[in-house]
Amino acid sequence: MNNLYRQRLSSHLKEMFKYLRLVFNDHFVFALLIFIGGLGYAYSNGLKELQPNLWWAKPVIVVVLLLVLQLGRFATLFQDADVVFLLPKEAEVRQYLRGARTYSEGLAVVYELFGMFVLLPFVQVTDAMSVFDLALIAVAQLLMKDSLFSLAIIRRFQVKAAWLKESFWFKWAVPLVILLVSVYGLPVIGTVLALVLAVSLRVADRRYDAVPFDWWQAITLENNRMMGVYRFFNLFTNVPMLKGVAKRRHYLDWLLNIVKITPRNTYLYLYSHGIVRSGEFSGLYTRLTILGMILLYFVRGTWLPVALAVLFLYLIGFQLIPFYWQFDDIVFTHLYPIAEKQRVNSFRRLMFSLTGITACLFLVMVVIANQDWQVGLIALVVEGVEVVLMVQYYLPLRLKKKK
Amino acid sequence: MTLQVMKVVGGYSQIPVLKEVSFDVQDGELVGLIGLNGAGKSTTINHIIGLLTPFKGEIKINGLTLNEDKNAYKKQIAYIPETPILYQELTLKEHLEMTMMAYSLDRDKAWKKANHLLSIFRLDNKLDWFPANFSKGMKQKVMIVCAFITDAPLFIIDEPFLGLDPLAVHDLLDLIDEQKAKGASVLMSTHVLDTAEKYCDRFVLLHDGTVKTEGTLPELRKALPDAGESLDDIYMSMTRADQHE
Numbered sequence: 001m002n003n004l005y006r007q008r009l010s011s012h013l014k015e016m017f018k019y020l021r022l023v024f025n026d027h028f029v030f031a032l033l034i035f036i037g038g039l040g041y042a043y044s045n046g047l048k049e050l051q052p053n054l055w056w057a058k059p060v061i062v063v064v065l066l067l068v069l070q071l072g073r074f075a076t077l078f079q080d081a082d083v084v085f086l087l088p089k090e091a092e093v094r095q096y097l098r099g100a101r102t103y104s105e106g107l108a109v110v111y112e113l114f115g116m117f118v119l120l121p122f123v124q125v126t127d128a129m130s131v132f133d134l135a136l137i138a139v140a141q142l143l144m145k146d147s148l149f150s151l152a153i154i155r156r157f158q159v160k161a162a163w164l165k166e167s168f169w170f171k172w173a174v175p176l177v178i179l180l181v182s183v184y185g186l187p188v189i190g191t192v193l194a195l196v197l198a199v200s201l202r203v204a205d206r207r208y209d210a211v212p213f214d215w216w217q218a219i220t221l222e223n224n225r226m227m228g229v230y231r232f233f234n235l236f237t238n239v240p241m242l243k244g245v246a247k248r249r250h251y252l253d254w255l256l257n258i259v260k261i262t263p264r265n266t267y268l269y270l271y272s273h274g275i276v277r278s279g280e281f282s283g284l285y286t287r288l289t290i291l292g293m294i295l296l297y298f299v300r301g302t303w304l305p306v307a308l309a310v311l312f313l314y315l316i317g318f319q320l321i322p323f324y325w326q327f328d329d330i331v332f333t334h335l336y337p338i339a340e341k342q343r344v345n346s347f348r349r350l351m352f353s354l355t356g357i358t359a360c361l362f363l364v365m366v367v368i369a370n371q372d373w374q375v376g377l378i379a380l381v382v383e384g385v386e387v388v389l390m391v392q393y394y395l396p397l398r399l400k401k402k403k
Numbered sequence: 404m405t406l407q408v409m410k411v412v413g414g415y416s417q418i419p420v421l422k423e424v425s426f427d428v429q430d431g432e433l434v435g436l437i438g439l440n441g442a443g444k445s446t447t448i449n450h451i452i453g454l455l456t457p458f459k460g461e462i463k464i465n466g467l468t469l470n471e472d473k474n475a476y477k478k479q480i481a482y483i484p485e486t487p488i489l490y491q492e493l494t495l496k497e498h499l500e501m502t503m504m505a506y507s508l509d510r511d512k513a514w515k516k517a518n519h520l521l522s523i524f525r526l527d528n529k530l531d532w533f534p535a536n537f538s539k540g541m542k543q544k545v546m547i548v549c550a551f552i553t554d555a556p557l558f559i560i561d562e563p564f565l566g567l568d569p570l571a572v573h574d575l576l577d578l579i580d581e582q583k584a585k586g587a588s589v590l591m592s593t594h595v596l597d598t599a600e601k602y603c604d605r606f607v608l609l610h611d612g613t614v615k616t617e618g619t620l621p622e623l624r625k626a627l628p629d630a631g632e633s634l635d636d637i638y639m640s641m642t643r644a645d646q647h648e
Binding site: 245246248261262263265266269270273274276277278327330331332334335336337338339 | 452453454473474475476477478480482484488489490491492493494497500501503504505506507510531533535
């Protein structure tokens, strides 16, 4: 079982690096370096303005430490099929979890140390704590993180005591008290309290040795964690693993009701429901539209805003086209007695509406930013032409190519 | 004559899985398509519903091939797949709406039928559910309801009995009887031989991509006199004989 975790970890890391490479492509790294540089510069400038004994300094320290404490989750790397295939190996699950803990906690310690390292200059400027006290607080922080991992393990067993599984108390309330004691009172007491917490949760975990493992819970928690990771990567690149869950979104029903229920609209009905209910394409569309609007708000000039609007409209239209094939793996999409031409027409209407809405929003932003009706007029004409070109000519071309 | 499969050679890639498969399904008839895993049942069905094109041979539904008129051909088929497949973003109600739109059904009449079917399968209070919340059996029932609200003259049902509760199996068989009485034809592939024996009018025994035998149960018994009485016996002896060859 120990080997199993190691195997999974290596393939997991391989996958993560694959995505990280996609996220940190050349342009993004460049932008990120500038961003981080700017942030560091702003931070150091901000520190110069501060004086010791500010009333809000200590609360900020406590809140930041509390938030940093939440970083770093328990990566068990369990998979759906484990409930069947590892069931007979239940006795060795402890060993597996030990491997998982070593990796997860190691990573978490790095996060904690980094967080505290960033916070350190702020503490030194605002609060005259001795090095010894700072070290004690750091130790308390790490001990609390350790206790959270014990708790994470306990939560994955069929432990009856509900209060042990209640994450609010151990994740937020108790650490808050310890941090308050450390920062406002005596750091030594905070550290002792953290030590007691860490030791008692480790003892508690040991004592639950005979309790059966909760496979469903463990797998669900791991799936949720991976979902979060994938969702993060999905902001930058396409993640095939991310099977979006359909959301009802009652508040958008009025939009769906625009589509009249006639045979001609069969695919429009399908596409419109698909775009409204699933996260993947609608998220992409909304993100790009909002990003474009924000950029257009800050851009002045005659042609620059128009060029930017054209670029973003093209990006949105371009990214929407694969949605045409979204339902192709469902056999009924091919069985419906409806001509392919009508399907194309339906998709054209959907794309026309979506890009049209974006074009209007962009236009509004251009006018607001520039306060010039001439620029607005140019944007209107150019965007209009672009939408028509994209929907009437570019889309059919792309659809034909795929065949 | 509703469905005619004539000397169909076909498969997924260049290598044919089906080797000159021929059989037919008459109006008002339930034909059982029987065969081992990999015998070519699903391939046959995929050819009939038009997902695959035969390399050679022809498939006609009421005299019409897929190439003559795609939409008219497809409109004649109601299909229930082996593994239920639903649109993740559509609720049960919206699946029914989709089917009504796609097959140009009269909405009032279709909804009347749908409500009746939904209450039979105890789905009438789940109209706003998403497929993610359905069990496998429930999904299968949704497929059945969608298929049976169409007035298609040909029903293609791929292994309907696994995953359905006994009550639902009986309800499905009743529905099939009802459609047969109206003159529709049904082609059903299954492994549940004792149920097939009781309800099917005729059988097509597929083996290794060819039709081994076809006919009613008495005809099969006559063809293989030493095999035994039940469909199960006949089928077992046939496949065993084949393995000894």
